[in-house]
Amino acid sequence: MTSPARPRPGSHSELATGGEDVVLHLIEPAAWRQALREGAVRPPSLDAVGFVHLSTPEQVHLPATALFPGRRDLVLLVVDPARLAAPVRLEPGRPEDPPGMLFPHLYGPLPTSAVVAVVPYRPPLEPVLPAPGDRHGRAVALYNSVPVRRAVGVGDVPGGVAVLDPDVPASHDNNRLVLSTPVDAAAVAAAAEEVGGNAGWPHRAALLTWPGAGQVAAALARQGWAAEELVLMGRSPAAPPDAPTDRVEVVVQTGVHDLWDRSWRRDLDVPPNRLDAVVDQLIRRERLNDLVVAVTDLVVREEGRVVAAAQLRVDGATAALESVMTDPAHRGRGHGDALVARALELAGAAGCDLVVLEASADDWPRHWYARRGFADLGRTWSVTREA
Structure with a gap:
């Protein structure tokens, strides 16, 4: 993520890996997709200086400003240090960083299996970083993140972002608001009307993912919107259903x-x-x-x-x-x-270590998945209306 000078001998300490703390790696989405093909992140710094540069949540703005000034199309890899086999050492970063500040450096490739969430980095918006054991937070992060990363256009709106893809205007998933922090029904309706009207959407749509958003969905339903409660479900991939898979x-x-x-x-x-x-x-x-x-x-x-x-x-x-x-x-x-x-x-x-899905709260597949080991993690709400 950065290209710091080589650490001075004796200037490092080992990073503790217990608890639910996370470290971050800032990366371009295309580089992350390549890492998924290869199973690990191997940035140029690994060959140049022998490590992958990581940051704590409080530090990540420093390499972001130094290396990617003005960029808002990057993602943060939320890394569980306990899943890293290679050593992580706390060492100095760039010369212009605050005196005495130490950054976590991973002395080996970053395995994709250590990345518990991938979160868009859009300063000055504060990213929400789920802990490794927060299965609900990880599910929400995925469903908030993928629409942003695949979008042709992304814009800030109250409570989150609008994602746009003019090549598939009929797709609600690709053309809607993705809202992760509380706003009221009037703000949702106004933002959807402004963005959807300017973009020529044949619909108005939003995904509401913060806890308690059902009240806003209900208020919109009273105004003529269609509101669907979605159950986030998840399970470990271990011990899959006893079913023949050769078909x-x-x-x-x-x-x-x-x-x-x-x-x-x-x-x-x-x-x-x-x-x-x-x-x-x-x-x-x-x-x-x-x-x-x-x-x-x-x-x-x-x-x-x-x-x-x-x-x-x-x-x-x-x-x-x-x-x-x-x-x-x-x-x-x-x-x-x-x-x-x-x-x-x-x-x-x-x-x-986690497989998630969305199921409609009032439809039978939710119960079918539950019988196959998927547990309820939480709720989100999808709201739509025709333009």
Whole structure:
């Protein structure tokens, strides 16, 4: 993250690794995506001076200002020191840093499995850094972070950010407010109207992720918005469901397009004259996720045709299970169990200790996942209305 001078002999001490403290590494999103492919972060400093530069939360603004002045498109890797095998030493940083300040230096590659969260760094906004054992905080961080990293445009709004992608305007996930700190219903509605109106959104949408946001969602519902309560669920990838996984294939994403097309045409409430365009956009948006996290698409076939699918998104030590679906005519045959079991196996192999998902609070899949070991972590709310 920085290119400091080599430490002076005898100028370091070892970093304690107990408790829930975290250290940070500032990185460009593309470099993080490359690290996910390789399993570790190996910045130029590792070859140049023998270590990866880390910071405490109180220090990170110093290398950010020195190396990336004015940048707001970077991410913070939230690192659990207890997961690092290589030594971490406290040593001087750059000559212009405050006298006596010591930075944590990792004398080896930074394994992606030690990264418990990936948080956008957008000063002067204060980043929320979940502790390694805070499963709810890690889930919220992932669902707040991925939309920002994959967005074509990001803008500050009260309570969070607006994410925009004009190539897929029909996608609520890619064109909405992502709000992580409390604001009232009037502020949500005003920001959505301003941003959505300027961007030409056919809808107004927001994701509300702070504790207690249900009251704001309820207030918006009284004003005509559709409000959906989402249950965040999570479990360890260890001991996956006892289901045979030999039926599950890993495929390139185009292999799932036909199933997605059938599913969205069946489930979407869209006027017929718009259906083709909306389905096309929803399919095209999916490739954007693999630009920022490691995506694996899984399918089950019957007689050569894809009839069930799921997607795993790995983002360091946290993974998300997405888009688990089975054609209605092929349900009850264990395809969902096989897909979940294989996704958990792959998450464990990638070094994840937490797999999360979103489920609608008032729909049956929530209970299906609970029977497969996923526990409730908390709530978020999605609010939408047509423009």
